[in-house]
Amino acid sequence: MHMKAAHGKAQESIYRQRNPVAPEMQGNGRGHERMIDLHGLHVSEAIHVLKHELSVLKNTARAADQRLQVYICVGTGHHTRGSRTPARLPIAVQRFLLEEGLDFTEPQPGLLRVVIY
Numbered sequence: 001m002h003m004k005a006a007h008g009k010a011q012e013s014i015y016r017q018r019n020p021v022a023p024e025m026q027g028n029g030r031g032h033e034r035m036i037d038l039h040g041l042h043v044s045e046a047i048h049v050l051k052h053e054l055s056v057l058k059n060t061a062r063a064a065d066q067r068l069q070v071y072i073c074v075g076t077g078h079h080t081r082g083s084r085t086p087a088r089l090p091i092a093v094q095r096f097l098l099e100e101g102l103d104f105t106e107p108q109p110g111l112l113r114v115v116i117y
Contacts, residue, residue, distance in 0.1 A: 033068070033069045033070075033071065034057060034068055034069070034070045034071070035070075035071045035072075035073065036049075036050065036053050036054075036070060036071070036072045036073065037073040038050065038072065038073060038074055038075075038089060038093065039073060039074075039075050041089070043088050043089055043092045046074075046089055046092070046093065047092060047093070047096050050072065050093065050096065051096075054070070054100070054102075054114075054116065057070060057116050058116050061116050061117055062117075066117070067115055067116065067117040068115070068116045068117070069113065069114075069115055070113070070114045070115075070116055071111055071112070071113055072093060072104075072111070072112040072113075072114065073110065073111055074087075074089050074090040074093050074110055074111070074112060075087065075089060075090070075110045076090070076109045076110040090110065090112075093112065094112065097112070097114060102114050102116070103115075
């Protein structure tokens, strides 16, 4: 139980370090673009965070009656242990997006682009 609580605290800390401002509040000076950086999270943690953040962003987009461009940084696996081990996070996030019926593109390796409306 203590270990699970510690993992939850670590997940939140890692995510907030990479995403200091909540996605719905980000502006980045680019209009209707948001960034969700999932680096450093385990697959299950990343999917949990992504599910929550996308839900918030969908509500934000609907309330403003606008489309939001969301960039999801999943990395390319350069830091994955074992040089022959494929990166699991990009595959899991892509699978999640497909299951949610969200189309995405990959403008560059390790970065996914989704339009929410």
